[in-house]
Amino acid sequence: MNAVPRPVDAVIAAAREFLGDRIGTGQSLREQHSHGEGSAAPGLPDAVAFVETTEEVSKLMALCHQHGVPVIPFGAGSSLEGHVCAVHGGVSIDLTKMNAILDVSAEDMDCLIEPGVSRHQLNDYLRDQGLFFPVDPGAHCTIGGMCATRASGTNAVRYGTIREQVLGLEVVLADGRVIQTGGRTRKAANGYDLTRLFIGSEGTLGIITKIRMRLHGIPEATSAAVCQFADLQPAVEATIAVMQAGIPVSRIELADADQMRASIAYSKLEGMAETPTLFLEFTGSPSSVKEQAEAAEAIMRDFGATSFAWTVDAEARGKLWKARHDAWWAANAMKPGWKGMTTDVCVPISKLAEAVVGAKKIALEMNQLTAIVGHVGDGNFHCVIIFDPTDPKGLEQAWELDRRIVALGLSLGGTCSGEHGVGVGKREFLVQEHGVEAMAVMRSLKDALDPKGIMNPGKIFVN
Numbered sequence: 001m002n003a004v005p006r007p008v009d010a011v012i013a014a015a016r017e018f019l020g021d022r023i024g025t026g027q028s029l030r031e032q033h034s035h036g037e038g039s040a041a042p043g044l045p046d047a048v049a050f051v052e053t054t055e056e057v058s059k060l061m062a063l064c065h066q067h068g069v070p071v072i073p074f075g076a077g078s079s080l081e082g083h084v085c086a087v088h089g090g091v092s093i094d095l096t097k098m099n100a101i102l103d104v105s106a107e108d109m110d111c112l113i114e115p116g117v118s119r120h121q122l123n124d125y126l127r128d129q130g131l132f133f134p135v136d137p138g139a140h141c142t143i144g145g146m147c148a149t150r151a152s153g154t155n156a157v158r159y160g161t162i163r164e165q166v167l168g169l170e171v172v173l174a175d176g177r178v179i180q181t182g183g184r185t186r187k188a189a190n191g192y193d194l195t196r197l198f199i200g201s202e203g204t205l206g207i208i209t210k211i212r213m214r215l216h217g218i219p220e221a222t223s224a225a226v227c228q229f230a231d232l233q234p235a236v237e238a239t240i241a242v243m244q245a246g247i248p249v250s251r252i253e254l255a256d257a258d259q260m261r262a263s264i265a266y267s268k269l270e271g272m273a274e275t276p277t278l279f280l281e282f283t284g285s286p287s288s289v290k291e292q293a294e295a296a297e298a299i300m301r302d303f304g305a306t307s308f309a310w311t312v313d314a315e316a317r318g319k320l321w322k323a324r325h326d327a328w329w330a331a332n333a334m335k336p337g338w339k340g341m342t343t344d345v346c347v348p349i350s351k352l353a354e355a356v357v358g359a360k361k362i363a364l365e366m367n368q369l370t371a372i373v374g375h376v377g378d379g380n381f382h383c384v385i386i387f388d389p390t391d392p393k394g395l396e397q398a399w400e401l402d403r404r405i406v407a408l409g410l411s412l413g414g415t416c417s418g419e420h421g422v423g424v425g426k427r428e429f430l431v432q433e434h435g436v437e438a439m440a441v442m443r444s445l446k447d448a449l450d451p452k453g454i455m456n457p458g459k460i461f462v463n
């Protein structure tokens, strides 16, 4: 008896006509595209398509729409909340081959790129022109993926998140239509802001195929500082005081004692104690960099800093920020064979000490090994929960701690996710955060743009 053909088989057959062998169904290819970096259960797509042009994306979307086949846009797969898991199968559309830098305007300080461009690729390209793109998540990722997750990084305290950089988008909708949003002007009051609708939509509303973004001038001078404390509470309180004093820090990042122990071992940091630490960066003219460092040091000393050392040496700065960006891998290396799961709570800055110290207290009460790092200038911190994946209770306890830290963050007026997004893992908190009516409005928008529900199903919404 012949098997009944599946709708996805019709899509694959028709897509082969314009993609050739760039649409594949091999097991290892599908497995590679079945998960991101987090702890969510993998979901195997039926096929993986490597697209190269907007026209190909449009034709493929029209086919999937016609046959009601799920589509999962895929950047670098570095997202942490199960965003790219194909929970209902379908076609994973890999955008990494769409990685051209199409235009850079030094006069207007903006650029037009394809979604598969990475921040390192863009910054290498821009360096000779004295320009840079400031958003720097701690993983290799695509700028399309960053737009889709509303990402940020250590520079957000000074330059904002990806949301503040994007001027306009080209988006392929669920039925294959192609639209342009936004424009090239620095401001516009010309109707609904569709650009912001797609920023953070996690592949559930459309596929971003071009991005117009602002760029920034490389600062004249940069200095970095390391400031250590005996306890966590004063380190966080000092951060709040620096922000409230209006010192224009470019970066202010926290590592707790456990994270310092991990990073000193992993990144071979020398001359640092295994105690709570703030990493800071100041940019501007040589004199303003000095003034900012001195003003920050005075505040840190008032809060009992045990040391404050700053440098303009580029190599020392590079090593420091590499260690900060490697914090996740350092935490994961704390116990061989164990794994990390990270929270992403963000709170109003005045509540930061309560949130961070409270999170650590809950972890200690649960006898759970954790390491805390944070983009604390924004009120955002990550509690990396280190668990034994071979112990069935390990993952369960990690999720329970995650929930309790989120509950604390929400009780302080915060959010379950400052930058990683919702995916599968944070869906359960959205009604509490936004309310039933606001979620119904989000659902109406989703239904209007994706009436067949094919765009990354199972993400953001519980049902």
Ligand SMILES: Cc1cc2nc3c(=O)[nH]c(=O)nc-3n(C[C@H](O)[C@H](O)[C@H](O)COP(=O)(O)OP(=O)(O)OC[C@H]3O[C@@H](n4cnc5c(N)ncnc54)[C@H](O)[C@@H]3O)c2cc1C
Pocket (backbone or CB within 6 Å): 036, 037, 072, 073, 074, 075, 076, 077, 078, 079, 080, 083, 084, 095, 115, 136, 137, 138, 139, 140, 141, 142, 143, 144, 145, 146, 147, 148, 149, 150, 151, 152, 153, 154, 202, 203, 204, 206, 207, 208, 209, 328, 329, 419, 420, 456
């Ligand atoms: C070690 C580590 C550190 C991290 N640090 C940070 C950090 O500091 N800040 C931060 O914000 N995040 C951080 N992340 C999370 C992750 O890097 C970001 O979420 C990143 O923006 C994801 O980009 P990606 O290209 O990997 O996207 P993917 O993981 O491939 O996809 C993410 C989501 O975007 C959708 N998507 C991808 N491309 C498109 C497109 N072109 N159009 C529409 N939808 C699309 C996908 O369907 C999915 O829902 C970190 C992750 C790791 C592993």
